[in-house]
Amino acid sequence: MNGFSILRKHSFKNVLPLYESRFFSSTPAEATFETKPFKLHKLENGPSPTVTLSSEDAIKYYKQMQTIRRMETAAGNLYKEKIVRGFCHLYSGQEACAVGMKAMFRDTDSIITAYRAHGWTYLMGVDPFNVLSELTGHKSGSSRGKGGSMHMYAKNFYGGNGIVGAQVPLGTGIALAAKYSGTGGVCFTLYGDGAANQGQVFEAFNIAKLLDIPCVYVCENNGYGMGTSSSRASASVAYYTRGDYIPGIWVDGMDILAVREAARFAIDYCSSGKGPLVLETETYRYSGHSMSDPGTSYRTRDEVQEVRQTRDPITSFKEKIIGANLVNIDELTKIDSEIKAQIDDAVKRAKADTEIPLSELAGDVYSKPLETTIRGVSPFQSLEHMNIGPAVNLR
Amino acid sequence: MAFTISFHKSSVLTSTVKILKRSLNTTRVLANKQMTVRDALNSAMDDEMERDERVFILGEEVAMYDGAYKVSRGLYKKYGEKRVIDTPITEIGFAGIAVGAAMAGLRPICEFMTFNFSLQAIDHVINSAAKTFYMSAGMVNVPIVFRGPNGAAAGVAAQHSQCFGAWYSQCPGLKVISPYSSEDARGLLKAAIRDPDPVVFLENELLYGNQYPITDEVLDKDFVLPIGKAKIERKGDHITFVAHSKGVELALDAAKELSSVGIETEVINLRSLRPLDINTIIQSVVRTNHIISIEQGWPYAGIGSEIAAQIMESEAFYHLDAPVIRVTGADVPMPYTKSLEIAALPQINNIVDAAKKLLGV
Numbered sequence: 001m002n003g004f005s006i007l008r009k010h011s012f013k014n015v016l017p018l019y020e021s022r023f024f025s026s027t028p029a030e031a032t033f034e035t036k037p038f039k040l041h042k043l044e045n046g047p048s049p050t051v052t053l054s055s056e057d058a059i060k061y062y063k064q065m066q067t068i069r070r071m072e073t074a075a076g077n078l079y080k081e082k083i084v085r086g087f088c089h090l091y092s093g094q095e096a097c098a099v100g101m102k103a104m105f106r107d108t109d110s111i112i113t114a115y116r117a118h119g120w121t122y123l124m125g126v127d128p129f130n131v132l133s134e135l136t137g138h139k140s141g142s143s144r145g146k147g148g149s150m151h152m153y154a155k156n157f158y159g160g161n162g163i164v165g166a167q168v169p170l171g172t173g174i175a176l177a178a179k180y181s182g183t184g185g186v187c188f189t190l191y192g193d194g195a196a197n198q199g200q201v202f203e204a205f206n207i208a209k210l211l212d213i214p215c216v217y218v219c220e221n222n223g224y225g226m227g228t229s230s231s232r233a234s235a236s237v238a239y240y241t242r243g244d245y246i247p248g249i250w251v252d253g254m255d256i257l258a259v260r261e262a263a264r265f266a267i268d269y270c271s272s273g274k275g276p277l278v279l280e281t282e283t284y285r286y287s288g289h290s291m292s293d294p295g296t297s298y299r300t301r302d303e304v305q306e307v308r309q310t311r312d313p314i315t316s317f318k319e320k321i322i323g324a325n326l327v328n329i330d331e332l333t334k335i336d337s338e339i340k341a342q343i344d345d346a347v348k349r350a351k352a353d354t355e356i357p358l359s360e361l362a363g364d365v366y367s368k369p370l371e372t373t374i375r376g377v378s379p380f381q382s383l384e385h386m387n388i389g390p391a392v393n394l395r
Numbered sequence: 396m397a398f399t400i401s402f403h404k405s406s407v408l409t410s411t412v413k414i415l416k417r418s419l420n421t422t423r424v425l426a427n428k429q430m431t432v433r434d435a436l437n438s439a440m441d442d443e444m445e446r447d448e449r450v451f452i453l454g455e456e457v458a459m460y461d462g463a464y465k466v467s468r469g470l471y472k473k474y475g476e477k478r479v480i481d482t483p484i485t486e487i488g489f490a491g492i493a494v495g496a497a498m499a500g501l502r503p504i505c506e507f508m509t510f511n512f513s514l515q516a517i518d519h520v521i522n523s524a525a526k527t528f529y530m531s532a533g534m535v536n537v538p539i540v541f542r543g544p545n546g547a548a549a550g551v552a553a554q555h556s557q558c559f560g561a562w563y564s565q566c567p568g569l570k571v572i573s574p575y576s577s578e579d580a581r582g583l584l585k586a587a588i589r590d591p592d593p594v595v596f597l598e599n600e601l602l603y604g605n606q607y608p609i610t611d612e613v614l615d616k617d618f619v620l621p622i623g624k625a626k627i628e629r630k631g632d633h634i635t636f637v638a639h640s641k642g643v644e645l646a647l648d649a650a651k652e653l654s655s656v657g658i659e660t661e662v663i664n665l666r667s668l669r670p671l672d673i674n675t676i677i678q679s680v681v682r683t684n685h686i687i688s689i690e691q692g693w694p695y696a697g698i699g700s701e702i703a704a705q706i707m708e709s710e711a712f713y714h715l716d717a718p719v720i721r722v723t724g725a726d727v728p729m730p731y732t733k734s735l736e737i738a739a740l741p742q743i744n745n746i747v748d749a750a751k752k753l754l755g756v
Binding site for chain 2: 110112143144146147151153158159161162163166168169170171172173174175176177178180181187199200202203204206207210211363364365366367368370371374379387388389390391392393394
């Protein structure tokens with residue numbers, strides 16, 4: 001009885017502020033924002049610069065971007081600890097591109113990207129633990145530790161490709177398959193401003209236009225192909241126009257809502273049989289090209305700092321959604337600490353995980369092996385071929 | 396320093412009766428039907444396109460032109476532009492698109508007008524097709540066939556006269572086929588299209604028009620040959636010739652000539668270069684104790700080199716009475732000059748001479 005009255009008293013005391021906070025922060029189910037204007041190439045109409053965002057989606061996107069940021073920071077640290085070997089290209093700074101596109105994906109849509117693939121792997125359904133385990137080369141990695149940083153895959157996610165530009169024809173082929181099979185899906189085919197100059201990109205453009213292949217080409221322009229600034233590598237830096245006969249859209253790649261609207265437009269456009277489309281998302285990477293690049297010889301620290309302070313995709317989104325009262329800062333702080341705990345835990349487990357057994361050296365060379373024995377390093381070290389993975393195209 | 400082999404006299408001419416019996420085998424033909432290699436390839440694709448909606452052809456001139464070498468003749472008319480796709484002359488683009496389509500579940504047949512142009516696209520054959528299954532830990536297998544004429548044609552000079560057998564066979568993840576006859580072409584191309592892994596299918600322009608006897612069994616829609624199994628084209632006890640594609644024709648002709656002087660040759664048609672049917676080779680060497688590899692490709696790190704190395708590392712080594720010899724294309728780019736072109740490619744007399752030298756006769 002006594003306890004009850006205390007509780008009531010306590011409740012009453014907090015009713016007003018609680019009510020106020022609910023009313024002003026979470027009650028608006030959605031808010032409207034204006035994006036930077038889209039630039040259009042060979043299009044009469046583009047995506048809408050006026051976008052509506054629900055509080056539910058705001059939280060979802062925030063979580064996804066923050067998870068990628070945390071995961072990449074962890075990956076960088078693991079690399080510095082020499083636990084991650086070889087390649088490690090971080091996506092920090094570019095989160096809005098991936099999260100914005102993914103927001104519009106339907107079950108039938110696919111994606112293929114280049115070597116900056118960790119964030120996408122997570123967005124396409126792989127737990128950060130399995131991404132980090134791939135980086136540590138351990139058996140819980142999404143490719144059992146056999147692929148490493150650039151070779152992760154998931155349903156509707158075709159990698160992760162380490163050859164600059166090679167993913168562009170591949171993505172075109174994935175989109176061709178969607179058209180051929182009548183799934184109605186499109187393939188988002190991502191490449192950087194460096195790869196944008198690859199010859200095979202233009203070969204793919206040409207065929208995609210000839211055959212009206214539903215491919216969304218996304219040039220993530222982060223300003224640098226390795227250490228060469230876009231203007232030093234590209235005779236034209238208007239990447240959204242470089243499909244020539246393929247319509248294109250320039251998008252502020254630091255604004256997740258702009259990217260989302262562009263992706264919505266692109267999916268509608270390509271699904272309606274009009275052929276391919278080019279999106280340029282102008283963005284920035286905070287880290288060097290890879291972990292071996294401090295990223296300071298070809299750009300200034302001030303430049304990086306300025307982007308962080310004025311254009312960061314997460315900070316700016318956070319300010320936006322708090323300003324519109326879609327969420328309150330406490331909720332975001334709570335999310336931050338949940339993500340930190342999740343990634344910390346993933347790091348711990350990815351470190352502690354073990355490598356696949358040596359017998360898997362000869363695992364999955366062929367989905368239908370015709371020889372049981374595979375040669376090892378000498379004729380005295382023969383290996384037995386084994387099949388472990390699901391081989392999705394076996395039938 | 397000249398390479399001299401001390402050839403000991405082997406017992407070549409000791410069993411005349413046996414030899415006569417063997418030579419009768421070569422006259423066994425008289426099958427009821429003949430078919431060109433071109434038609435064999437065409438019918439194989441037709442069968443498989445009919446059987447599986449996911450199978451489609453793309454490449455330069457494959458549709459309206461009916462194929463630069465007419466291998467895809469009639470298929471565009473029958474299956475339409477969805478399934479027989481003319482591409483621009485942009486190999487890395489269309490090969491990459493073909494691989495992407497295979498990753499996403501289709502069964503493309505990617506025709507290179509000749510394999511010389513596959514060099515433009517080799518990154519997609521090796522890095523995109525062959526390695527993805529392993530890199531994805533067995534998730535994404537790539538069911539694709541890269542096919543087209545390979546090796547030296549006639550009078551087309553250096554850039555258009557190269558055998559890619561050794562190049563592609565070197566790469567784990569690929570299966571590599573090099574057919575000789577119409578039966579090979581039909582049975583192995585059908586097998587390649589049905590195979591869930593990337594297959595490089597090396598044809599030979601000079602064999603396209605050749606007719607070979609073909610049985611009703613081979614014409615059956617369900618006829619396939621096993622990839623990775625060689626065929627003994629001719630039985631013999633004195634020496635083994637192992638060859639692929641056009642090399643098999645040379646080997647058989649050389650064997651015929653040798654037979655007239657009492658040397659009975661076993662001719663192995665490899666059919667597949669990867670996997671290599673080393674067991675068939677070993678079993679033959681164990682009986683004949685002599686082996687010559689024959690190919691039109693270059694000697695350096697070639698198919699013959701691989702066979703020699705595998706024999707050295709096997710039981711067969713102890714059965715050799717003489718070193719393994721390679722008869723190959725000369726170690727030069729292909730000249731246009733007619734007389735030099737002949738000299739750059741193995742001829743029947745080169746093989747006959749090598750065999751006689753090896754056998755010490």
